[in-house]
Amino acid sequence: MSSTFVGMPAFPEAARAAVDDPTLRGNLRHATHTIRAKRAAAVAELADWGGLREAGRRIKDHTLRHLDRYLERLEASVTAAGGTVHWAADADEANRIVAELVKETGESEVVKVKSMATQEIGLNEALEAEGIRAYETDLAELIVQLGKDRPSHILVPAIHRNRGEIRDIFTHEMAAWGRPAPGDLTDTPADLAEAARLHLREKFLRARVGVSGANFMVAETGTLVVVESEGNGRMCLTLPETLISVVGIEKIVPTWRDLEVFLQTLPRSSTAERMNPYTSMWTGTTDEDGPRAFHLVLLDNGRTDALADQVGRQALRCIRCSACLNVCPVYERAGGHAYGSVYPGPIGAILTPQLRGTASEIDASLPYASSLCGACYEVCPVAIDIPEVLVHLRERVVEGGPAVRRGNKVVLRPARGHAAERAAMRAAAWAFGHPGALRTGQRLASRSRRLHPRTLPGPGRAWSGTRDLPTLPPEPFRDWWQRTRGGKDAK
Amino acid sequence: MNSRERILGRVRRALADVPPDERPYAEAVARDYLREHGKRTVEETVDLLAENLADYRAVVHRTGARDLPDLIAGLLAARGSREVLVPPGLPPQWLAATNLERIEDRPGDTPQRLDRVGSVVTGCAVAIAETGTLVLDGSPGQGRRRISLIPDHHICVVRVPAQVVASVPQALERLAPTHPLTWISGPSATSDIELDRVEGVHGPRTLEVILLDD
Numbered sequence: 182m183s184s185t186f187v188g189m190p191a192f193p194e195a196a197r198a199a200v201d202d203p204t205l206r207g208n209l210r211h212a213t214h215t216i217r218a219k220r221a222a223a224v225a226e227l228a229d230w231g232g233l234r235e236a237g238r239r240i241k242d243h244t245l246r247h248l249d250r251y252l253e254r255l256e257a258s259v260t261a262a263g264g265t266v267h268w269a270a271d272a273d274e275a276n277r278i279v280a281e282l283v284k285e286t287g288e289s290e291v292v293k294v295k296s297m298a299t300q301e302i303g304l305n306e307a308l309e310a311e312g313i314r315a316y317e318t319d320l321a322e323l324i325v326q327l328g329k330d331r332p333s334h335i336l337v338p339a340i341h342r343n344r345g346e347i348r349d350i351f352t353h354e355m356a357a358w359g360r361p362a363p364g365d366l367t368d369t370p371a372d373l374a375e376a377a378r379l380h381l382r383e384k385f386l387r388a389r390v391g392v393s394g395a396n397f398m399v400a401e402t403g404t405l406v407v408v409e410s411e412g413n414g415r416m417c418l419t420l421p422e423t424l425i426s427v428v429g430i431e432k433i434v435p436t437w438r439d440l441e442v443f444l445q446t447l448p449r450s451s452t453a454e455r456m457n458p459y460t461s462m463w464t465g466t467t468d469e470d471g472p473r474a475f476h477l478v479l480l481d482n483g484r485t486d487a488l489a490d491q492v493g494r495q496a497l498r499c500i501r502c503s504a505c506l507n508v509c510p511v512y513e514r515a516g517g518h519a520y521g522s523v524y525p526g527p528i529g530a531i532l533t534p535q536l537r538g539t540a541s542e543i544d545a546s547l548p549y550a551s552s553l554c555g556a557c558y559e560v561c562p563v564a565i566d567i568p569e570v571l572v573h574l575r576e577r578v579v580e581g582g583p584a585v586r587r588g589n590k591v592v593l594r595p596a597r598g599h600a601a602e603r604a605a606m607r608a609a610a611w612a613f614g615h616p617g618a619l620r621t622g623q624r625l626a627s628r629s630r631r632l633h634p635r636t637l638p639g640p641g642r643a644w645s646g647t648r649d650l651p652t653l654p655p656e657p658f659r660d661w662w663q664r665t666r667g668g669k670d671a672k
Numbered sequence: 673m674n675s676r677e678r679i680l681g682r683v684r685r686a687l688a689d690v691p692p693d694e695r696p697y698a699e700a701v702a703r704d705y706l707r708e709h710g711k712r713t714v715e716e717t718v719d720l721l722a723e724n725l726a727d728y729r730a731v732v733h734r735t736g737a738r739d740l741p742d743l744i745a746g747l748l749a750a751r752g753s754r755e756v757l758v759p760p761g762l763p764p765q766w767l768a769a770t771n772l773e774r775i776e777d778r779p780g781d782t783p784q785r786l787d788r789v790g791s792v793v794t795g796c797a798v799a800i801a802e803t804g805t806l807v808l809d810g811s812p813g814q815g816r817r818r819i820s821l822i823p824d825h826h827i828c829v830v831r832v833p834a835q836v837v838a839s840v841p842q843a844l845e846r847l848a849p850t851h852p853l854t855w856i857s858g859p860s861a862t863s864d865i866e867l868d869r870v871e872g873v874h875g876p877r878t879l880e881v882i883l884l885d886d
């Protein structure tokens with residue numbers, strides 16, 4: 182996965198730093214609560230939301246269960262429509278393919294549409310190493326890129342930055358990347374957006390290679406779909422001569438008609454809009470309209486390993502709407518960076534350890550970055566039972582067992598030196614320090630009951646990891662434990 | 673073994689638990705959601721379109737064929753653009769009342785050339801009332817995708833009620849995936865800075881929609 186996250190501390194430590202950062206917490210709280218309320222209203226407009234959600238779940242499940250067939254079908258349709266399909270087993274291979282394709286055009290810069298898949302494989306860094314500069318063109322991604330920073334939210338990646346910080350970043354960094362910011366730049370959002378418009382327009386108009394991901398690929402027709410708001414996507418998808426799209430193999434839907442489900446559920450779940458401002462759909466190449474060459478890079482990079490896990494494979498249904506982040510009490514407090522991966526929040530906690538394995542301490546701790554309250558499952562437009570997968574992954578971390586890594590069957594040993602268990606307890610201790618997060622944690626009690634006796638520590642040990650937390654519960658830990666949890670866990 | 677075979681092989685091994693006679697796609701997916709939300713007359717559907725377009729900060733006008741040229745001329749004059757970009761198949765009478773210079777989009781024109789044009793006028797393929805969405809499909813009255821993207825001011829003419837549908841499912845039924853499609857709901861917008869909505873980062877900052885009574 183992206184090298185930008187290498188060296189991240191495990192979730193509990195990173196979370197602790199985030200909890201201590203008042204700006205981050207304030208911004209996240211504001212963002213998650215605002216989007217959450219708007220989303221509920223947008224969803225309430227559709228009386229058949231339950232039916233759409235169930236159809237979305239079934240379409241994705243059916244596709245995943247016959248993925249080989251649909252991948253072959255997609256390849257045939259894209260090829261018939263004038264595109265070229267490439268297959269990439271892992272991040273390195275995908276990066277190599279893209280770098281090669283860019284070099285063949287003779288260009289040394291590309292414009293990019295925001296894409297989780299290319300962040301996951303660390304494409305920008307890989308291209309940089311080959312002498313190719315990748316310009317992020319989504320406003321938030323531009324802020325992150327200019328600030329030499331990492332995204333903290335799927336939908337609003339720069340949500341951890343305030344307008345004053347953004348102004349400073351633009352003022353200091355734009356010149357090194359192209360058109361400088363105006364000298365008298367203020368920190369009003371309209372002025373900042375205007376500065377970004379001028380800076381990026383210069384790049385769009387001369388760009389000859391565009392790189393994107395896609396929200397959906399239609400097997401039947403070979404159509405790719407990109408959903409966005411700003412128009413930077415349209416710029417990257419239509420002005421360059423060559424378009425390279427890097428897309429995870431799970432993004433397929435079988436038929437054109439299936440889009441009717443996701444084009445209703447995605448915008449409402451994501452930005453809480455009836456429809457996002459722009460959606461682009463293209464099928465191969467079109468004469469004299471848009472790129473003359475279209476390359477689709479189909480990315481595995483751990484997805485087939487996740488597919489092999491009968492409980493965990495449902496994570497591949499995800500349409501990256503980010504609704505689960507906005508309702509998660511842990512995400513709200515711990516922030517986007519603490520997850521150490523491009524996929525933060527509840528979906529990150531189940532997707533990342535499946536894509537990367539649980540060998541590192543952070544990946545082993547991610548399944549614990551949850552209070553198992555179930556809010557993520559309730560909002561998920563494709564009904565991924567995130568708590569179920571979390572508990573499943575916890576068992577695997579603690580007990581080991583069969584899994585598939587890079588296509589090979591392996592038997593995982595219990596996490597070495599109980600690192601995961603320690604991480605787990607620190608995460609739990611952190612949650613206990615935040616009764617609000619815990620109060621909603623009803624499902625923790627019932628769903629992870631099996632794990633408790635083995636990991637239940639003496640009170641001293643449980644608190645040892647939380648010395649720097651500011652507030653202690655107003656009653657003794659034993660009494661509190663007894664009152665809130667003791668009864669439920671008694672066998 | 674190449675990566676294609678490697679990935680397909682991994683997929684097949686990963687799916688060893690899936691029974692070969694599993695229900696086919698047509699049975700696996702229940703379509704018991706609605707084809708449209710609510711019962712509306714044609715007139716009400718058009719009103720809803722106008723309402724939802726305006727809610728997303730598009731400027732909505734309504735007129736008949738006789739007054740259309742004057743309306744378009746007036747909007748272009750108010751904008752102060754010197755040139756107007758037109759797709760090849762735009763009905764000439766739409767621009768009969770304006771004396772702005774018409775720029776035809778030719779494939780050889782660079783994006784830089786188009787960037788100097790202030791306004792564009794296009795038709796559309798379908799408009800969706802429930803979401804306030806216009807869909808352009810690259811037909812002659814709509815032109816290449818770039819023309820509705822680069823100028824800062826887009827005037828889009830929707831024939832009502834012929835081009836109006838209620839819902840997303842009804843729109844997809846009418847559209848051909850072989851065409852490049854652009855769905856537009858309001859002007860370009862971002863909420864990336866402290867969630868404050870700002871119109872127009874890269875696409876047109878002003879979207880004017882004319883509902884043309886057929």
Ligand code: SF4
Nearest residue numbers: 499500502503505561
């Ligand atoms: S898991 Fe569900 S709610 Fe979360 S981002 Fe994916 S689709 Fe959205």
